[in-house]
Amino acid sequence: MGSFAAGGRTASAADSLLNKKAPPFTRTDLNGKALDLASLRGKVVLLDFWATWCAPCQAEMPRFAAWQRQYGPQGLQVIGISMDDEPAPARMLVAKLKLNYPVAMGDEKLGELYGGVLGLPLIYLIDRDGTVRAQFQGETDPKTIETQLKALLAQP
C-alpha cells in the first residue's frame, strides 16, 4: 500500500492539468471498440468521469448525449469513463439512457493520470489541440459547461 503526502493531490493536481496536454490513454469501450484519446485530436473532447451510484452524474449524462447530437457535427466528442467497480451496472445504465457516445471503464491508474478522481462527477474539456481547457467537479450548472464548450468549438 503506497502512501503519499496529502495536500493538493486532487483538485490542485487536476487544476495543474489546465492548459496542459491531456494525459493520453487508450481503452476498450463497452462495445468492444478501441478508444484512443490521441486519435481525437482536431475534436473538442468532453471527458466525463462518472459512476452509476453518482446521482448528479446520471442527471448530466442525457444532456451530454443531447450535446453530442447537437454539437457533434461541429466537432464535439463526448467520452464517458465509468469509475464503477464492475462493468455490469455501467452497461445497464448506458443502455437505459441510450447514450450515443463511447463509454469505457476507468480504474485507479486512469484516475491518478488525471490528478486523482476522488469525487464525482468530474468533467474535463479538451480543445482541438489536445489541451485541457476546463475542469468541473461536483454538481455544476450545465450552462456553465455549455458556454465553455461552445467557446472551444468556435475555435479553429
Add this chain to the structure above:
Amino acid sequence: MRFGLAWRMATIAALAGLLAARTPIYAQFGAPSPQSAFSIPTDQQLQPQELNRLLRAQGANKPLVLQVGSRVLFAQAHIAGSEYAGAGSQAAGLKQLQDRVAPLPRKSFIVLYCGCCPWNRCPNLGPAFNLLRQMGFTRVKALYLANNLGTDWVEKGYPVESGR
C-alpha cells in the same frame, strides 16, 4: 387594508427572492434521495478535523474507520488506516460490511465514510449507517464530507494512503 395586502405581497416576494438566492446548486438536480447521507442526523456526524484529531491523538480511543463507497476511489486514496468495507448502496457491499463488524463489541467506536460525491447525494453512507445501528452498534459516526474525499480530506492535508 390595501396597504396590508401590499405589505404582505411585498414580504412574500422578498422571501421568495431570498430563497431563490439561497437555492443550492443541487436543487436543479432534484431533491436528495431518502437513502442519501442526508438522512443521517447531524449529531451522528463527525467533522473531518475532529476525525483527524482522533487519529493523531495518543491513546486507545481511536475509531475503526471504514470506507463504504467505491473500491476504485478507495484504491486512489483513502483515509490512512481505514479499510474498504463494501459499497453501502449495494446488497453485496452491505453483506461485506456486516461480515466485517459482526464479531466486534457493540460499543466499538466506528466511523463510516464515503466521499464519492456531495454529501446530499451519497447513496452509500445512509444504508451503511442504518445497518450498523440496526445491528446494535451504539458508537457509530458518519464522517461529514460536504463535497468529496479529495476536497474535504486530501486537500486539507489530512493523512491518506493509496492502494487496494
